[in-house]
Amino acid sequence: MTTALWILALILPLTIATLIGVTAAPPRPAADASVPAPESPVQRLWLAIAPLTALPAMALTAIPGASLTVPWLLVGTHLHVDGLARPLVLVSALLYAAALAAVAWAGYRGGRGLVAFLLVCHVGTTVVFTAGDTATFYLGYGLMSFAAYGLVVNSRTTEALRAGRVYIVLAVLSEGAVLAALLLITAIGGPLVEDAPRAVAESDHTALIVALLLVGFGVKAGTLPLHVWLPLAHPAAPPAASAVLSGAMVKAGLMGWLRFLPLGEADLPGWGLALVVVALAGAFLAVPAGELQNEPKVVLAYSTISQMGFLAALVGVALSSPELAAAVAPAAVAYAVHHALAKGALFLGVPVWSHHAHGARRWVVAVGLGGAALAVAGAPFSSGSVGKYAAKNAVEGVELGGVDLVDLLPLVATGSTLLLLRAGWLLVRREPDVRPRPDAELGAWLVLVAAGIVVPWVVTERWLPLTAVPSLDPVTLWDATWPVLLGLAIAALAVLLAHRALLPGWARRADGRAVPPGDIVxxxxxxxxxxxxxxxxxxxxxxxxxxxxxxxxxxxxxxxxxxxxxxxxxxxxxxxxxxxxxxxxxxxxxxxxxxxx
Known part of the structure; x- marks a missing residue:
């Protein structure tokens, strides 16, 4: 049964992607070349099946420790749904299913190629999370990275092609750094992923390997200064692609760090401090950069950079304090689970608002988007409060320059509040493109919103060995509330200053010219x-x-x-x-x- 699920989870999406490609209808002469040729009945069948290909991966997470070994493949392929992979495989499958449904079932123009690339990315992401050997990990990482190029350039506009160029350059940099690190690790400790942290710790080249891992996976995680592809790729890619790029694929960088860095095996205070400083710099600098944009998806991209900075800071703590690694790893995964679903709902919610924010549906969409935004900000009773509470407990007592890290991390939520307010303001000012009736796009988004409410609580309560989850005592509730209130107060002050013409001209315009998307790119x-x-x-x-x-x-x-x-x-x-x-x-x-x- 388990073997059959593995085969279906990995082979079925690739098969459907191949069939979509080989059964493509021949191009027809048309006056308007921008209008895609209609799908054939066979293609419509494959497109209808595509979202269902995520179900086997979801089913694997219901089997604790589900594994697969194929001795004859590569150097011996090992796949394993362990404690860290299980939650991420589940949320990744949910995200890809929702994205595929929003494209394939909603009649998205040009969706054939997009669906095919989403299916390939889904397989690559699943392999990255579950790989038990370095060769298989790298195969999945490369498959995911290069297939994502097709997501970025899907529209083939000038902006999309530019974003694709920047993305592919950084993807090649990432691949090269990761490959070099994995070759060094394998030469020292063998091919198994579980042996990698000890091998890195005992190596004569520990510093080199750690540097390669931080750079290689830092590209995928959007760590400063390797973040520049995110604000370019998100507005260029379709919203469904942005949902998986920000929700699932950036977590591959986190998983790479958790799998291969010597967390708990070596005391590397210099590298840990460097990562914490860079991560927090990205988390805080993303806020003004995002506030100066005039496109909701660009603002959401900077929000992702900020929140991934939060996660990278946790990894830096584990790198510098080995005794905290056992608590930091599950806390980071808990935060990643909530962020994946909430941010995926926000990106998918951008077209949903344009298409369905009218009549009775307007309030449903508004509540869903508001709930996802509050979760990203870590408001009380939201899934975000779980991840941030777990992170706070994991790093308690750690100081940075004499300042307790527990006092700094909540300010990331303040920045998130500001960015989400900006994204919401830009979204409500957009010209609507009303659809007369509910469709698959709305349905897929509602399922994702519901999953974002339920799944993080279930996962953190039953699957992750967290030291504690937030209670309802006043101190805990206030700790989750004040960063959001501070963000609201700063936003209100900015509005007042703008109303009285006390802001500089570049700040009042906030049209993406003062800090263009991609900033240092x-x-x-x-x-x-x-x-x-x-x-x-x-x-x-x-x-x-x-x-x-x-x-x-x-x-x-x-x-x-x-x-x-x-x-x-x-x-x-x-x-x-x-x-x-x-x-x-x-x-x-x-x-x-x-x-x-």
Whole structure:
């Protein structure tokens, strides 16, 4: 039974993706090339099945410790739904099912390719969370990373292609760093993932491996300064793709850190402190950058960067304090579970608001979006309060520059409140694109909202070994409330200052020009163009020098017979010791001859 579920969870999505591709209808002549050709009946069947392919992965999470071993595949493939993977596999499957339903069942234009790439990404994400050996982990990581390029460039607009270029450059950087780290780890400790942390701790190259892991998985997790793909990819990708990019795929970076960093095995205060500082810098700097945007999905992307900074800070604590690793890992997963579902509901909610925020449905959509936003902010009684309470207990007593980390982390919720208020304001000001009746998009979103309410509580109560969950005592409730109230107060003050024209012009406009989406990617692109220009000039100069040398050589050796004699001499020189020096000397003579002439 378990083996059959594994086969269905991994093979069925890939099979449906392949069938969608091979049964594509031939292109028809059309005056409007932007309108996709209609699906054939066979394609409609595959599209209808696509969301159901996530069910086997969900079923695997109902079997504690479900595993699969295939000795003949790669270097021996091992998959295992352990305590850390189980919650993430469940929420990932829920997200992909909702995204696939919103695309495939709602008649999304251009949805065939999008569905196929979502299916491939789903398999890659599941493999990343469950891989028990390094080769299988890397296979899943690469599959997920490169298939996600198809999600980013789905619309093929200029903005999407630019976002795709930035994404693929960083994806290749991530792949290279992760591959180098995994090769070093495997050479030391063998192929099993469970042996990796000890192998890294005992290695003579611990610092190098940790650096590679932080950079490689930091790209996927959106850690400063490797975050720049997120604010570009989210507005370019369809909302369903954004939901899985922000909800599921960025968690692959977290899982990579939890699997391979020497958490609990080595005391690395320098690396841990560096990660905490960078993570908190990203968490707080994402707030002003996001506030200056004028597109809801860009603001939500910066919100993801901020919250992933929160998670990265937890990993940094575990890296510097091995005794806390056992408490930090499940707390990080609990926070990731709530964030995945709530942020997925927010991204999917962007088109839902445009299509269904009218009549009686308006209030249903407003309540759902408001609940998801409160969860991301960590408001009392929300799923976010569970993750943040667990994180607070896990890092209690840890200080950063003399400041207790427990006093700093709640301020991330204040930033989240500000960003979500900005996203909500931009959303309600958008021009609606009303749909007359409920559809699969609305249904998939409602299921995801309901899952965001129920699943985090069930997972943290039954699946994760947390030290505590939030109670209803006044102190706990106030700890969850004051960061949100502080965010509301700051927002009210900003509105008052704007009303009285006391804000600078760039802050009043907040149109994405003061800090463009991707922020530091803009000067990075300029630098890349400058380097490219210099490189092209250098290549052109080398070609000119070569052409000049050829002309000089032709003057020195004008006849064909002399040329053949020169070739014979060159062949003889290359076969003798010291001939390299002779060739260099001869080249200098030729150059001198050219100068003199």
């Amino acid at each position: 803009v000067p990075e692109e300029r630098l890349a163009r400058a380097v490219g220009s210099v490189s092209r000039s250098a290549v052109a100069s080398v070609r000119d020098l070569r052409a000049r040398a050829d002309r000089d050589l032709a003057r020195v050796i004008p006849s064909a017979a002399a040329s053949r004699a020169f070739d014979t001499l060159e062949s003889g020189l290359t076969s003798r010791a010291g001939s390299g020096a002779v060739v260099v000397l001869f080249g200098l003579v030729l150059a001198l001859a050219g100068v003199v002439s």
